[in-house]
Amino acid sequence: MPRVRDDSAGDSIDNDNDNDNDNDTEASPSAGAAAVRRRRAHHKSRNGCAECKRRHIRCDEQRPVCAHCVIAQRPCLFPPLQVKPARRRLRAPHEPPHDPPHDPPHDPPHHGHHLHHAGELNGQSPNTDPDPGRPWFGQGPPSVPPSLPSFEESFPPHSPYEPGCGPEHDAGAMFTAQHLVLLHHAVTMDDCIMARGQTKKVVDIAIRRAADAPYLIDQVLALSAVHLATTSQDPQPSSASSSSSLSSSSPSTLRHQATELQTRAVACFTRHTRSVPADDAASAIPRFLFAATLSLHVLADTLAEVHHLHHSRFHVFIDRFAECLLLHHGIRAVIRPTWHDLLRSELEPLLTVTRDAHDRVAARATNANADAHGHGHGNGTGAGLGRPPSECARLLALLDASDLGPSTVHACREAVHRLQWAFDLYSNLDDPDGGPHAASAFAVTVGAEYIDILRRHQPEALVILAHYGALLHRCRRFWIFGDAGACVIRAIAQHLGSYWHDAVAWPLQVLQDEHG
Template sequence: SPAVSMLHLELYYHFTTTVFDSLAQRHEGSATSLETIIQASLSTPYLMHELLALAALHLSLVRPSQGTYYHTQATQLQCQAIALFRAREEDLNAATSLPTFLFSAILGTHVLCETLRFCTEGPSLATFLARFVQYTALHRGVRAVAGRTWDTLRQSAIAASWRVAESTPGVALGAVQQALLARIQAAKLGAVITDHYRLAIQCLPFSGDSSEPVASLTPQASCSRIIAWPVHVPQEYLAYLGQGRPEALVILAHYAVLLHQHRGFWVFGDAGAGLVVAIAEHLGTEWEGWLAWPQASILES
């Protein structure tokens, strides 16, 4: 094989000239300089592989005529990145906190994009739900390992990024969340299940009393918190989602509105609207009242 891979150089160039800027406009990485990311990746093979993987994924979307080729490359590079990361799990320490944080954030973005952009068109809702639950398990698993070293990030140059990534919305619920929670409480599902749903609803990054998703946040913070939602919800909620419980699907439909509000971000695309429609078709007319707001929201914007 050649000593220099022209493909990898192409992907590296694409990340530094295009992908990073797209993330900086919409994601927590905006508070992390390109130079910081590049320096970290040059000494951390698993991070470098994931940067290249994300660049390949982006190219698969913006160059549809070569989509299959770049998507295959993205998958292979991501698998290599995860294998390299797992091989270094025992070596993670305070000195590796920066690359592990970046790896977790970028991998999470990659796998969410993969799930949303490639599993909401064509496959059944059940297939999407299975992939979504798998995505959250992978992202949570990597974060659990990487997070052991993150205390040092509070005083680091990327402290702002770290705070956004780790923060969750406050306990005060907006009007839409309150209405959704009231329906779930009225359904009398039992205290334990209701509390799991309450926590999942509370994690939805709506702003204050507004019915507008994350209206008061910057685009970077908005998208970062949308990406973080599946990581912060209770594990039990994800189990209910995997089982296809209607109330869990309704909450997911509200999350899909957040995706739709930020559909200009290539990671989300048009997945939000498609997900609301798929959930509504699956649940049928019996759940129309529960889905009135999500359905109206995707029609209005």
């Protein structure tokens, strides 16, 4: 006798098991229930995110960000949900041979049909998945450190659900009303998102170059979303209009939107610049601004995680911070071939802020060296490259007394000189709040050899990073840094223990003396 298939049961079973269903024989109710339970245990995620599919792991299909991507801090992109056609119901022999003439079509249920709204989550969450609400530092150590986008990263071919960019996608809606609100926020918060007086200029260039460099406007909007997520708990009075417009957007939603925009910007940047020479002057301005805003975004995301740092997960933060420093090296690759063109461009007022401070540092170093040479000795606190002032003098003494190999000592010495230059840059900036210039200067110029040593968690490299935390603490009025410098110093001091207490004594003293 032909079998009658029940719709509700048939639609809940995987397509991969259809052939097994045809071969099934009549069984008892208990055996059938056991079979259903066995199939549910092996249910595959049909509507999982692209990242989980790429990593060949099961996705819990929670939107806007699945649990795996929350833990790994990876961009989570979902394909558009495909509405399955209704399966034709097999009729039993005793049913009439014709269907009712006005019977409406029966749509089979599918997981996540209501998840087009970003704020809603799928109710189905397997117990084996980690709690997405916990900080990612609290999870077990990942098999590989969380990856960050880099300028050397290769992206997969354009997929049907990947956000597009360029003229071939102009027909689609690339920007939403929420993006316009983020744009308004960037314009109205001119002196807050970037260094003083720079945001308006960058936004103006991003809009003007949106046709040939759409990656720049995407990254500007992403940075605006990160700023709004960071400051939404305590909005500035001048941003009342933009804050009220986003009153329904939580910081987590804003950060997710920032990640989506950043992912789209990085992919678009890679496609647009793949065939562009490194010294191409026509695209030098948007490429440089993209690199600068992306570095601020990544630095903000990295330092934001230090607040959730646990001693047992210290290595996770260090690995992530090393990835952040490596990404900053991409800025040097973008800047170097077209630096002189940029200095003669409309960006000249923005670039001279750091250049003028550097010139003042060099002039003072020259005068200090001349005085030391004239007297035949120095006081040990001059600003010359060979004799850094007090901020980093203790670091050189530490390296002199260490038993590290020559190459390791050399790499750490170079990092100390770069850090001292960043301290001097901070002291000679016209901006009383410091802005991001000095902290970014160290991240951009520190050598790759030091980053490798930092990855090994060499204590001397961690002590240097603690001194960098003191620089971040001095720049704490800039929204990206806040109390991140203090958190970095305390975390490193706790990790190293009492044996290295003298080595980190100065950064800890800075926290006591320079507060408020």
